[in-house]
């Protein structure tokens with residue numbers, strides 16, 4: 001028997017989730033069914049359940065009214081394999097991320113996923129919880145640094161230590177993996193965090209920290225010995241560093257592809273549900289910043305109105321799951337210090353424990 005947590009209406013998951021029992025899914029030809037051992041909770045899981053219907057649809061999620069199982073990340077054992085999903089075998093230990101438009105999420109005992117899902121075999125030595133904590137966040141920060149930032153995943157010896165990144169929000173789920181991925185890629189890392197997280201982020205590899213509670217982050221980062229930065233990766237969603245963007249970002253004529261401010265949260269602080277007005281402002285402000293970024297190469301520095309028309313490259317990045325990214329996880333883990341798991345909850349007490 002399968003058991004899943006489902007919701008049908010907009011709202012806080014702690015109020016809308018219900019446990020539903022049903023048959024264990026049978027895989028379609030191109031699918032496998034995974035017996036789920038652990039999942040992880042990401043901010044998008046509860047945000048998606050509270051977004052207005054049109055944003056939710058725009059993101060490819062099921063409409064309200066139809067049952068939705070939340071969560072993307074999973075780690076588990078291949079339970080059954082469809083006739084056309086021959087690359088997987090029953091009993092294999094896997095972990096990965098379901099695509100946003102999938103019929104159901106991972107918060108259930110068995111989940112059917114496409115055989116082409118962004119997943120890979122679980123390395124030995126990684127617990128189920130650690131494995132489930134990796135995929136969505138890892139593929140997000142990988143996308144920011146490698147796809148958008150154009151920094152090499154495997155740098156040459158000469159490239160190591162040459163480039164720097166500024167990670168805003170280094171102590172969160174995304175930030176802790178971003179720091180470790182950046183270090184694995186031979187980058188210097190400056191990050192923001194509160195004083196209480198300083199020791200932890202330094203253990204993970206951060207070379208320099210800025211206390212966002214007491215410092216003007218943007219201004220302080222411009223004075224870092226590691227500035228200017230090939231990438232500013234914003235995992236927080238504040239706008240503290242935006243006014244300093246042009247000074248913070250690297251400008252290397254030999255490498256014009258470097259120097260980008262990439263945000264995974266947009267301008268709003270995390271955990272704030274978006275209503276129509278704020279969503280329009282949110283998208284509008286960032287779109288303008290992105291357009292000004294693409295005008296940057298065409299507006300000369302002597303032009304007095306340049307700041308109105310141009311800023312350095314800015315991009316909002318929405319994570320895209322790709323198998324090839326998941327396949328780089330074992331190489332990343334060779335360098336990573338620790339896959340952090342905040343708290344573990346039992347499937348049965350998810351409501352009480354997981355969605356406060």
Ligand SMILES: NC(=O)c1ccc[n+]([C@@H]2O[C@H](COP(=O)([O-])OP(=O)(O)OC[C@H]3O[C@@H](n4cnc5c(N)ncnc54)[C@H](OP(=O)(O)O)[C@@H]3O)[C@@H](O)[C@H]2O)c1
Pocket residue numbers: 042043044136137140168169170171172173174175192193194195196197212235236237238263264265269270271317318319320
């Ligand atoms: N676009 C995408 O595809 C994508 C993918 C994944 C996540 N995200 C988004 O990324 C954001 C972060 O996710 P997460 O999982 O990392 O969240 P999280 O684990 O909840 O991050 C919380 C951390 O943020 C830190 N923080 C809060 N305000 C800060 C500030 N002003 N400056 C620096 N650090 C600050 C806190 O640090 P201290 O404890 O040090 O105070 C805390 O540890 C969320 O908004 C999430 O929706 C987007």
